[in-house]
Amino acid sequence: MRSEGVMIRENEARRTGVDPLLWIIPLLLSFFGIMMIFSLTSHTSLEEYGSPFALGLKQLQWLFVGLGGMLFMYMIPLAFWRKYSGVLWLFALVLLILTLIPGIGIKAGGARRWLGFGGLRFQPIEMLSLAVAVHLSRLLNTSEKRGLSAFFTVTSPVLFISVLPLLFQPNMGGTILIFGLVMAIHVNCRGWGWPILFGGAGFSVFFMLILKEGYRLRRYIAFLDPWEQPMDSGFQVIQGLVAFSNGGLFGVGIGKGLQKLNYLPAAHTDYIFATIGEEFGFIGTFAVLFFFLLWAVRACAAYKDASDPFLSTLVWAVSVSVLIPMFINLGGVLKLIPLTGIPLPFISYGGSSLLFMWAKIGLLMRVCREVSLQ
Template sequence: MYSFDMWLLVVPLVLSIFGIIMIISASGYFSLKFFGSPWTYGIKQIKWLLISLVGMAITYSIPTKLWRSCSGLLWIIAIALTFATIIPFLGMSVSGSSRWIRLGPFSFQPSEMLIFSVVIHLSDIISREGGSSEKAFARTIGILMISTIPLLLQPDIGSALILLILGFGIFIAKYGWKYPLFLAFIAAVPIIVLIFSASYRLRRLKAWLDPWQDPLNEGFQIIQGLIAFANGGFWGVGLGRSLQKLQYLPAAHTDFIFAICAEELGVIGSLLVIGGFALMTRRIYLLWRDADEEYLRFLVLGLWLSILIPFFINAGGVTTLIPLTGKAMPFMSYGGSALSATWVKIGLLLRCSADVK
């Protein structure tokens, strides 16, 4: 008999399998045109899912106490690997950002490991602190600042944002909003300067505010994504019958997989995806509530935030609720690095669930 909450395994598995179906549908035309088979990306994603499940099983088999005792070392290694992405012969640049490390035929994104390690290390730090909120906040700031430096150098603003939110989320769970709100007020001006200091960020912001100003360049993806949602309506045009995936919508099987889902399966399909994450959030809340050990509570909260925040960023970006940042939809978007990292987090969540039971 399993000793963990089965919903924490079943729901991500259903989302991942559904994601493979949507990847095959979204990439079929492109895959057939360039590789001679409509199944190429789907088969690759199946392989990555199998590898991810092995990673999940290994993570589950390691006690949370061992993760805690090695948290500092794991964090240092993740920092070093993330810095390595900006080294020319190790890092791989894609669309102007050096976020990948290539080792022969393989490549991976160290920022995923960095986020994972920060959750474990910061959960340990916060749970060890006594009643001194000032000291705890100073240590939290120190960990987050050191962690975001290599992300800003890549640059990867999306991952840096995720790191800051989940880091302060863990702090707030114990000490409240006072210091994070004060820091947000102080940091408002530097953040605005950071946004306006890079022309590509400014163009992305303008495209979000009014994509029709430049409909063939900066606003193209946003407009095509909105067309996909409009085409789908309530019931959708039918699985495999998307028009936007026929090279109208760039990154249809990666960043915009949710838009293709909405076009082919309509509001119903979109709500099923959202419902899956909502159900997971409910189960995570129950796990967080029932955990007696403070470290486990922070660990559960941080791990789930590291999955849930990218979901909101992706869904919000493709629906124009927030600016596009290029973050993948957890479990569903094509890509082995993000999928593997997400399933490793699920493995640790399952271990937390087993410890609580």
């Protein structure tokens, strides 16, 4: 017999049309990420900020900002996005172009990917992924073009205009993210044919871009054989694998990992999944993957419930814009693909990523609500 609490939650979900797991799972992942950031940054936060809790508290503050962003997106009717999706996309592009202007864009690690507002840094690529998801969903559902015409007159212009500033930053990870997102949206609306053909051509272009730039070539070599230069380009890859090895089945325990002690670069950002493997073992990493899988299953259910083509495409696009960064990050950390610098959604340290991930959750919840009212 089901408990009264379970029945109440099911009735509430039925009334609002929102599956509670669509926001509960990201909330659990976010709190777990904050706990890991506290664990991984206590020594560096003490040295740099005078408090071992500085970066963890900062991420907690961004979580509250992100939850505010979720509520904001949830309150906006979808009719607004049907009408102004192009404005959102153009605004995101303007911010992306501003990163390329000296004196405005912030250069770090050889790339211009950030804008600064006071003491805050913001990556416009996070807004762009949301804008592309909304705008291309609308375009493909209002256009009557099919086949080659739809691909080259609707999908390709959005793709080309969106990735062009990313190539100048340069931001290969962001380029792959937008490319994959655009292809996925087109597949949902117009089928596999042209995305498969264009995807093969795109892979060739990406490979040439890798060979053109020295740092990208070093990353590719490190991906193929990190032990060839274990103290240089292969160092981070090897230390990530060492972290997984140290963790074993159950992990060494929260706060007891050694790789965070200046052995593993980007331990709380790009490589946070490896440190989860060290401190929580295979059980911890499996739990993270299980929660992402469960979230994807619930998002798939919301996709099937949406009978309106625009709404179903929007659910698909938003869900894919959350899952593609996860696959890119895990692929790089697990040495399945070259590392690209994409954070792990909801878990990695980073304010702009967390904010826009939660904005996507709010938009997804709004779609579910309007679907239930149809």
